[in-house]
Amino acid sequence: MTHPVTGQLIARSNRLGADKRNTNYAGGNTSAKGTATDPVTGEPVELLWVKGSGGDLGTLTEDGLAVLRLDRMRALVNSYPGVEREDQMVAAFDYCLFGKGGAAPSIDTAMHGLVDAAHVDHLHPDSGIAIATAADGEALTAKIFGTKVAWVPWRRPGFQLGLDIAAIKENNPDVIGTVLGGHGITAWGATSEEAEANSLWIIETAEAYINMNGRKDPFGTALPGYGALSEAERRAKAAALAPTIRGVASTDKAAVGHFVDDDAVLEFLASAEHPRLGALGTSCPDHFLRTKIKPLILDLPADASVEESIARLKELHTDYREAYAAYYNRHAGPDSPAMRGADPAIVLVPGVGMFSYGPNKQTARVAGEFYLNAINVMRGAEAISTYTPIGEAEKFRIEYWSLEEAKLARLPKPKSHATRVALVTGAASGIGKAIATRLAAEGACIVVADLNLDSAQTVALELGGPDVAIGIQADVTDEAAVQAAVKATVLAFGGLDLVVNNAGLSISKPLLETTEKDWDLQHDVMAKGSFLVSKAAAKVLIEQDMGGDILYISSKNSVFAGPNNIAYSATKADQAHQVRLLAAELGEYGIRVNGINPDGVVRGSGIFAGGWGAKRAAVYGVDEEKLGEFYAQRTLLKREVLPENVANAAAVLTSAELSHTTGLHIPVDAGVAAAFLR
Template sequence: MTNPAAADLIARSNRLGADPKNTNYAGGNTSAKGTETDPVTGEPVELLWVKGSGGDLGTLQEKGLAVLRLDRMRSLVNVYPGLDREDEMVAAFDYCLHGKGGAAPSIDTAMHGLVDAAHVDHLHPDSGIAIATAADGEELTAKIFGDKVVWVPWRRPGFQLGLDIAAIKEKNPQAIGCILGGHGITAWGDTSEESERNSLWIIDTAAAYIAENGKAEPFGAVRAGFEALPEAERHAKAAALAATIRGLASTDKPMVGHYTDSDVVLDFLASSNAPALAELGTSCPDHFLRTKVKPMLLDLPADASVEDSIARLKELHEAYRADYQAYYDAHATDESPAIRGADPLIVLVPGVGMFSYGANKQTARVAGEFYVNAINVMRGAESLSTYTPISDAEKFRIEYWALEEAKLQRMPKPKTHQGRIAFVTGAASGIGKAIATRLAAEGACVVVADLDLEKAQAAAAELGGADVAIGVAANVADADGVQAAIDATLLAFGGIDLVVNNAGLSLSKPLLETTEKDWDLQHDVMAKGSFLVSKAAAKALIEQGLGGDVVYISSKNSVFAGPNNIAYSATKADQAHQVRLLAVELGEHGVRVNGINPDGVVRGSGIFAAGWGANRAATYGVKEEDLGQFYANRTILKREVVPENVADAVYVLTGPELSRTTGLHIPVDSGVAQAFLR
């Protein structure tokens, strides 16, 4: 049973974390102190419950808490070796833990344990950080809050900061919290309700003061020509730039992207002070750990051509990498971790918006959210004073902190397809849905493309939220529709890596009953459709410069002459040869093109359910419900082929094991001798 103090802590944390005005995603930490019976001695023991490393307040659960014996944690003061060795104290927290399980204690544990209050909140609200990063933040703190809130000069989070805040609280019994220079706020209370109330009072009081006393144009006047483009125009330009920018941002390692065109971002980019402020970078550690120390800003007006914008972005990227390398070289010591990559995580394009990047979609999206927080902070600081973030030297000490490196090393090994963006046609059912499901399970971001938008969205929802998959409408026989679907992919995930041409249909008829309309329909969807999808995707794949995969779900009918099947088999043969042709043409760009030849995939198939199954059953003289077993019985292995078998083949073809394979057709038919490749 959850201890009442811990239960109150979780409820308070969830409320505070649910409102972005209070803190950013996974930012800040909260704690509570209480008593439990020690199961070893049977005596009461005072405990500290504190949000563990890497957790999120809004979704915090009991398993996300670290639980420490308060007497042992406070005894660490007696062995504290001083500021130069304070990092050693984090390992010492492990010797203070109580019970089994729980999260790893974070660097802020000392603050929560040493401050003499039953409940403590450390948060990163935009309004509070605005005061914390103002050039005259100490004076503003006194003016805004009186003696209820105390200014604490910047100090890197750690044991010493915990000692400092504990001493400040002891010397200022009237205080309810403090502003941490360059960083955030901390508040406390004797009860959970009081701590929450004090936190919200600091946040709301700071926000109200900024609103009532701030400048009308904190970012300066609007730059002529840098205003936001009309929505349709900026989305079109964003899609046209997305692949190039993602390729640049993935120079050191593959990244997934996220696009934001909120008013906050567009207004900032249109302002005269945006270039200078962007160059100063972010201040709160949570911000720059997610966004890098500063963004890359395109210095062209909104109506610059796509071609000019791409050329300039490439120049700026080269300069950004050199600048980041210089930043690393200037501050690194022999003990510093190796440079983690010199590419920007935030790319700003005036009139268009912001592109943010991360190892997966959630990380990319959150990075963008953090930069929006940074814009809000800069606005607040510039409204009242001058935005003055912590120095690059201090940023480096945190970005390349041994403790931060250890946290990164604890992260789970990525799945085979993490960071890859897959576009699967005909993916709302059958083989396509099985492929989308398998790729998502292996870490890919998936676009479920289907003629039926509602079914596509429903299938995507089954795979997870928008950080995992989206559904789009795609009539693969329509060039404009295909391009719109690819553009939606670029805007949703920043690029594209893996294309599966799976959309199909079939009409089982002998030659004399096959109409011109039948022929055109099947060739439009499969032969022409695959061509249109491959063409639109190849443009983005080439622009990215990251290689990629194109997979055609063809059929054993592409090589086997089955009865009463002229239109379907002919278009499958067309697809099969597209594989060979595109493997040759796209190979120089690192794009591999392969095919899969299934046979008789009855279970879950939209094609078979739509009449093809009944026709094939009549052709072979069997009952429709026995068709799957009929196909299995005629194979060498005597085993039915199901959609998941085809999905397995796509997984293998697009995974790391077959990285040198292109132009291949893999039979997934349980062995049909007549369809053996020769």
């Protein structure tokens, strides 16, 4: 049975987390204390409910709470070994847990359990961090909040910070919260409503002070030539640069990308002080854990050519990697974790916008949101003071914290297609939809491309929405439309790794009834369409320099001469040979090109539903509803081929399991001897 306190806590957390001015995604934590009955003794016991490690306030549920016995947690004070060994206390929290299940306690648990208040909030608001990172943050805290809010000098999150805040609360009964230097804020109250009100008062008071007293140009004067390009120009340039940037950001480990051209980013990059501020990096631990300590910033004006920008980005990337390795070597000790990678997580391009990267789309998007928070923090701090983030050594201690390493070790093993971006044509139904569904289940980001935009968008939502899939309209017979589809792909997910040429249609007629229009339509959609898609995709794959896959959904008809099918079978043979030709041409770039030859797929097929099924049934003299059975009975295995069978082959062919295979056609036809490859 849910405790009344947890309902209040979750509601408060969701309200606070829903507004990004209060805290960012997965940032901060909240808690509540209350009494419950111990099921063993039947006696009342004081408990602490606190947001667990890795959760998000805006979407917090009861499962995301850690529940601890307060008596045991507070008894840890007596065994606290001191700040040099405070990380050991996190493991001790496990011995304070109450009941079964629940989330793992986070490093901030001590802050909530030791402070003598029924309800505690710890948040990362932009306005609060602006005060926390100002050079004179302590004096500003006193000036802005008077005696209601105390200043806490920077201290890494942990048990000692909890003791420090608890002492402030005990010794200053009128204090409602603290500003944590370089970090964020903490507030408390006797009731959930009071804690929330105190948190919001600190945030809003800081925000009002900055707005009323801050200078109007906190980032300095406008930098000539660095202003925002028009929307069309910047998105075109972003799409042109995206493959290069994704490639350099994936040098150590493949990453998915996210692009934004938010006004705040463009304003920051158009201002004279952006190089200085960018070099200082972010401050709040939640920020630089996701964005690295600083971004890579292209130091060219907005109207620099794409070619010039690409060349300079590659130079800057080399410099960035050398500087990051030097930073690691300056601070790493014998017990430090190995360097996790020297590539940037944030790349800023003046006049264009921000590219952010992560192991999946959500993480990449959130990294960008965090850097946008960091820009807002810098704006606030520079408006009223000088932005002064915590020092490099402290940043290293956070970034390579053993507790962070342990958190990373708990992450599940990546799926077979994690970090891969797939463009699937004809993906709103049948084989295409099944392939998109299977690749998404294996961790890929999917662009569902189809002539029917509504259907494509519906499938994308079914797959998980914009952090997993987007739906676009694409006519593969139109070169401009194909290029637009590839552009949409790289802007949505940062790049492209895997293309499935699946779009198709069929007109079943004997030779003398097949018109020139029939022939041209079949070849335009499948032969020409596959060529156009492969050409546009190959340009991105080559520029990324990450290898990739191009997959053709051909047909057993590419090698089997069936009756009354001249146009369809001829164009499928064209596709089959494109596989061989492109495998030979693109192999030097690490790009694999393979094909799948299915037998007739009746169930779920858009082609068959469009009249092809009735015509093929008439050719073979069977009822249309029996066509699938007819196809199955003529195979060696006596099995009907389903869209999912083709999708299984697509997943295997594009996985690391077949990393050394290219130019191959796999039959998925349940055994049609006449279509055996020779």
